[in-house]
Amino acid sequence: MAAVKINQLAVDELPWTIEYDRSKCAMCGKCVAACSFGALKVDVLKIKKTQAKVDEDGFTKEEETWAQPYIKQVVSHTNYCRGCGICKKVCANNAIKPVRNEREVYGTRYRCATGESVKRGGRCNIHTEGRTLDKIKVGRISQMTDPSLDALRHTFDMRTPLGRVMSAENMTFDVKDGNLELKSNMPTNRWIYPIIIGDMSIGALSWRMWEAVAIATAYLNEELGIPIRMCTGEGGIPERLLKSRYLKYMILQIASGHFGWDRIINSMPDMIEDPAGILIKIGQGAKPGDGGLLMAKKVVKHIQEIRGVPKSDLLSPPNHQGLYSIEESVQKMFLSMNAAFKFKVPVAIKVAASSTSVSVYNNLLRDPYNIVGGFFLDGLDGGTGAAHEISLNHTGHPIVSKLRDCYLAAVHQGKQGQIPLWAGGGMGMNGNLAADTFKMICLGANGVFAGRLILQMAGCVGNDFGKCNACNTDLCPVGIATQNPLLVNRLDIDRVAENIVNYFKATDTELKKLLAPVGNSSLPVGRSDALVTVDKNVAERLQIQHVC
């Protein structure tokens, strides 16, 4: 009798199990070939058939044994099924699919076997309660006394500023012939769409995916007049783009790893346009207090070139090594980035939402140099290409109340709007980016940024219930978050760009469909009286109307 191997990983301990119907299987092998994780293999079943026969000699036993090939789930700590469902997509006969194993213990088994923490991509997969934004409705509808607008016929001014906004008292004007004339230079403001495509680097994304996003951004601006901007993430930017006129749609990110900045700085003499902005990333909502992470598997040759690094795990430090205080960061980093672009490009900061966000924002609002051009707050529902699961699932701060707190802190100082507030982390998580954007704007945001949703527009199969989340493995089955040429080729650039363009076209219409009933033709920043909620706690916390 075989020994029972109780310490070996078992299939029913994995997060996903393969449901396979051998009777439907044509043995074409497509599922095995398509599974980027190597979680399927062709194996052989030994089938034995025994029959009892009765004849004049009495009972006799007849045995027949044969082998039959079948698809078998691999049981492994590394090559295990992520539930991506590509096998199901390629199977003509619907013979195979992954099924979520609610009683899985993979995380425990992995830690026991390797002594390492679990890493993955995606976003928080623990859901303890409903989304706050979904509990809020746009409830202040114009009726009779202030007519609703017509979303299709009225014109709407959809732009919002990025860059330090000076108070009226601090703007120096001369009055000449009844006209105001600016006496001195002012911080740069850029008027952009209230949604930024946020911070996904080349490296985390495949080059084809990143290019598709860049193409969509340019198309939205140049063909549809939707002035959306795209943030590069911390991973550099192709040199050709740096020297092109499309640079004006790109917000360049610098984080603690400074990846790609060598190339950016070297390209500066050849830039024919200024970038849309600079975003200094201090923290990220998906893994607050932790730095960026790009596994060596994904640091292929072109990534090494763009980032200026050797092939190795790229771990951005959790903080900027040269900075130890807010004031110092203003002095050093903001000033130097502003100076580098001759004070013509807004320099903003991105921090993970935290209990301390209000203090930081308050401090920056008091900055006498007026040099901080935007405060990007990233909540815990933000996504990432790679992080320790403990960070994803157990650290972070929801974005909604923190955004509101920051806005009200600015109101308290009488400085609302002076450092534009941008909120991200789970925007469009329910599929509707326009609704989330509108509600966040009413709560005080000048705009929002979204990343994870963009991947879903491109065909990402992952979700927040343990599906796929393998962005860190270089095995992304749809070619979005991998540098493996075979997998990347699965992605159709033009199709992805088209999807993104179409989504934003729809979003623009939907935003207007929310502006119109509240009777506004410009963005209602801070207009929280337009919102209501049936949740009393949410109402109290956000200072909006409680309804029932």
Place this chain on the structure above:
Amino acid sequence: MCRIGAIKSKKYIHPSKALELMRSQQKGHDNSGFAFVMQDLGGIFEKYKDLPTLSMACTDEGMRLAESILHSIGFVRVLQWSPEICNKDGLNIEPMPNYVFEVFQYPKSFKYAPDDEKQELLVDTRLKLRKALEEADEGYVYSFWPDVVMLKEIGDPRDIGTYFNLWHPNSDFTAKIITAQCRQNTNYDIVRYAAHPFFLQGYTALANGENTFYEKNKLFQENLYKGYIGFESDSQCFLYTLHYIHKILKWPLKYYKHTVTPLPYSDIQERQDREVLLRIKASLSNLEINGPNTIIGVTPDGTMFTLCDSKKLRPVVVARTDDMVVISSEVTGANEILPQRNIEDDIYPNEREMVVVDNNLEVERWQQ
């Protein structure tokens, strides 16, 4: 909808004109109050143009409280006048016991004070009086400023006119500028302080419609100046923005229009002054109005103007003769006051226009 109207005249006129202006615009049950501001006063107030006049509605105890505060600051009363009351049965009005218009001499210590100091003293004093009367629930202080009187009352405007004997013109109680509103704010409690016109340091504003950016206007204005208080009506925000732009920032009046209804970004980009306009749009985005509104305003030098929201969702007409300009939310009001005018000269301002009337009654149309 609120009825609003304003009359600017070369000759002194009696508030009966304002009542007539309002009466024809009444619709249905549109009858919860009447309020007016008179500026550039004639009649018995004509001699005291440089001295602050207190407009107040209060109880006897309110009078005593106010006089004691004014006395303690050093103001000396030089004239007291009250309208003749004609009470009758059946009038729809909720009167206060006393309606007081008093002219004061500045405290001696302010005899040689610069105008700015005197102006701040008047605001401080009015706020103090208002607070004292509010806390004691003994009355309302509407204005304390030279050459201005103000009355706000709850009830049927016709009955309010009857109660104060305002239907019969006389030469004692007159002014060259009268702004008036009927029907008080429907969205909030019907209280006297919520009634237009609103007045601060020589600036008057009244409006119809709904200020849908009330919340952000209010949150921003509360921090700007001590006199920006109350907010019993969302329309007070229009006055405070006017005061802020013109008095505090000292910007030319046309920038009031650029502040409250900024041009869309794409339009600004086409203009030579885009840099200035974009700065204003960004910096004062919290003072934008985005609701359906018509605003009528008066500045301390007697300039009167009107403008509309950027979607032009509320009516207004400017009608004129050589001696009088009338701004009325509906043309029936203008027809009542100026039946003989040439109606082809009437102006129906568009959404990007500001119509400005100077002291010679010259009417300019400023395109934004």
